[in-house]
Amino acid sequence: MKDILAAIQSPDSVSEDFAALPLPESYRAITVHKDETEMFAGLATRDKDPRKSIHLDEVPVPELGPGEALVAVMASSVNYNSVWTSIFEPLSTFGFLERYGRLSELTKRHDLPYHVIGSDLAGVVLRTGPGVNAWRPGDEVVAHCLSVELESSDGHNDTMLDPEQRIWGFETNFGGLAEVALVKSNQLMPKPDHLSWEEAAAPGLVNSTAYRQLVSRNGAGMKQGDNVLIWGASGGLGSYATQFALAGGANPICVVSSDQKADICRAMGAEAIIDRNAEGYKFWKDENTQDPKEWKRFGKRIRELTGGEDIDIVFEHPGRETFGASVFVTRKGGTITTCASTSGYMHEYDNRYLWMSLKRIIGSHFANYREAWEANRLISKGKIHPTLSKVYSLEDTGQAAYDVHRNLHQGKVGVLALAPEEGLGVRDHEKRAKHIDAINRFRNI
Numbered sequence: 001m002k003d004i005l006a007a008i009q010s011p012d013s014v015s016e017d018f019a020a021l022p023l024p025e026s027y028r029a030i031t032v033h034k035d036e037t038e039m040f041a042g043l044a045t046r047d048k049d050p051r052k053s054i055h056l057d058e059v060p061v062p063e064l065g066p067g068e069a070l071v072a073v074m075a076s077s078v079n080y081n082s083v084w085t086s087i088f089e090p091l092s093t094f095g096f097l098e099r100y101g102r103l104s105e106l107t108k109r110h111d112l113p114y115h116v117i118g119s120d121l122a123g124v125v126l127r128t129g130p131g132v133n134a135w136r137p138g139d140e141v142v143a144h145c146l147s148v149e150l151e152s153s154d155g156h157n158d159t160m161l162d163p164e165q166r167i168w169g170f171e172t173n174f175g176g177l178a179e180v181a182l183v184k185s186n187q188l189m190p191k192p193d194h195l196s197w198e199e200a201a202a203p204g205l206v207n208s209t210a211y212r213q214l215v216s217r218n219g220a221g222m223k224q225g226d227n228v229l230i231w232g233a234s235g236g237l238g239s240y241a242t243q244f245a246l247a248g249g250a251n252p253i254c255v256v257s258s259d260q261k262a263d264i265c266r267a268m269g270a271e272a273i274i275d276r277n278a279e280g281y282k283f284w285k286d287e288n289t290q291d292p293k294e295w296k297r298f299g300k301r302i303r304e305l306t307g308g309e310d311i312d313i314v315f316e317h318p319g320r321e322t323f324g325a326s327v328f329v330t331r332k333g334g335t336i337t338t339c340a341s342t343s344g345y346m347h348e349y350d351n352r353y354l355w356m357s358l359k360r361i362i363g364s365h366f367a368n369y370r371e372a373w374e375a376n377r378l379i380s381k382g383k384i385h386p387t388l389s390k391v392y393s394l395e396d397t398g399q400a401a402y403d404v405h406r407n408l409h410q411g412k413v414g415v416l417a418l419a420p421e422e423g424l425g426v427r428d429h430e431k432r433a434k435h436i437d438a439i440n441r442f443r444n445i
């Protein structure tokens with residue numbers, strides 16, 4: 001591993017040098033263990049502690065198959081899907097690995113008693129499998145997390161519709177929170193050259209998801225002037241949704257839960273901000289009863305901020321807690337687009353407000369190959385910026401996941417894998433200097 005890192009850090013290394021490096025037999029990886037899936041049985045979601053289930057193990061380097069690449073991971077980031085994996089909710093991800101393992105001789109590799117998690121990476125290609133021509137050892141890359149087989153025509157127009165669609169590092173093994181990762185080569189994209197390894201690893205999953213959910217015609221198809229209600233506007237998804245709304249000439253109405261988060265949204269350029277904590281919205285009177293008066297109070301506040309207008313698009317992900325309010329505050333003909341249910345997946349809303357006002361609910365999940373590429377291109381061009389706040393070592397990934405689970409973080413949380421320190425990997429310093437304030441906006445807050 002030392003030789004690999006030395007080659008990555010040497011300005012003189014060429015592709016042949018990487019190709020000639022022997023692959024290590026094993027690598028350090030963040031895992032959860034199959035024999036621990038019941039460890040939190042009986043505990044409330046909030047009390048399940050990722051620091052107890054997340055391990056740092058030495059695991060064997062997987063065999064490389066056709067169309068695949070092994071990547072030396074310099075940095076990765078924590079996504080909420082790794083939080084779900086680490087608390088074994090809503091399902092243990094070992095069920096996904098077993099199902100994938102049944103697909104073919106090659107996919108059997110994924111069905112192991114440990115799960116190497118993580119759905120983002122920035123690093124350097126070490127080896128490519130048969131049939132890979134577009135990427136070579138030594139290429140500096142990021143990887144998106146869409147894994148598809150594409151043997152069925154169902155996914156040929158929109159790769160997210162492939163019946164064998166999986167999220168790498170969540171529904172497959174050998175993810176990005178590790179020193180080495182195995183990906184399909186079609187997941188690879190050029191690393192934005194003005195960013196450090198950890199900055200480049202931060203946007204991938206959430207940026208692509210927000211792009212499909214909000215901007216793409218497969219999602220809400222946002223246009224100039226739209227009022228976009230963004231829940232968790234300074235969080236992982238929300239910090240990119242806010243940037244897309246601003247960059248696309250829309251009007252984000254940002255919901256956050258503290259002054260500090262409101263300040264971050266202001267610094268991004270948003271003006272309409274609702275502090276849900278300070279304003280004390282209680283959309284549920286008790287576990288089973290919502291309070292439409294609170295939906296109305298929330299809608300009134302939105303109208304104050306928009307000069308009397310209602311919401312064209314709601315960017316939804318908190319789920320059960322907010323969904324009733326989200327449907328209510330959407331204007332006639334507007335769209336609620338949802339990609340998650342952090343607070344609970346059995347939603348309730350008053351359907352009269354949906355059908356009588358001709359609103360639409362759109363389900364959205366990650367991004368197809370092309371959308372992920374387009375989202376990464378916007379990062380590379382400096383139109384959208386990473387929202388990295390804090391960076392942890394691989395050893396401290398459990399704490400990083402704990403922070404995200406407890407909503408103690410801002411924007412995105414990074415993890416260094418092979419990178420010995422922060423700030424390495426920048427190739428275009430001039431471009432970086434142009435965007436430095438935006439790149440650092442979330443740092444150390």
Ligand SMILES: C/C=C/C(=O)SCCNC(=O)CCNC(=O)[C@H](O)C(C)(C)COP(=O)(O)OP(=O)(O)OC[C@H]1O[C@@H](n2cnc3c(N)ncnc32)[C@H](O)[C@@H]1OP(=O)(O)O
Pocket residue numbers: 080081084089090091145167205209339340366
């Ligand atoms: C990029 C990052 C993303 C995120 O962070 S997302 C957040 C994290 N992710 C999650 O929380 C999602 C976790 N996943 C899940 O909870 C589950 O993954 C799903 C609920 C999404 C799906 O579960 P499944 O196991 O695939 O489905 P079933 O409920 O067990 O049902 C499958 C059985 O139901 C049959 N079936 C499917 N459609 C129909 C139909 N229309 N009519 C009749 N049967 C149907 C199938 O065939 C199959 O059957 P048979 O069990 O016998 O094989």
Ligand SMILES: NC(=O)C1=CN([C@@H]2O[C@H](COP(=O)(O)OP(=O)(O)OC[C@H]3O[C@@H](n4cnc5c(N)ncnc54)[C@H](OP(=O)(O)O)[C@@H]3O)[C@@H](O)[C@H]2O)C=CC1
Pocket residue numbers: 079080081084205206209231232233234235236237238255256257258261276317318321322339340341342343364365366367404407411
């Ligand atoms: N389907 C897909 O492709 C994807 C799904 N996801 C899912 O989306 C969800 C959010 O992910 P991500 O943005 O990365 O997570 P983060 O935790 O980084 O951000 C979510 C934000 O939502 C807000 N929030 C949390 N709970 C509530 C609540 N009960 N009511 C209102 N607001 C709330 C918080 O902001 P504040 O406290 O400031 O209001 C929080 O910062 C997760 O469940 C994740 O699994 C994520 C990416 C892709």
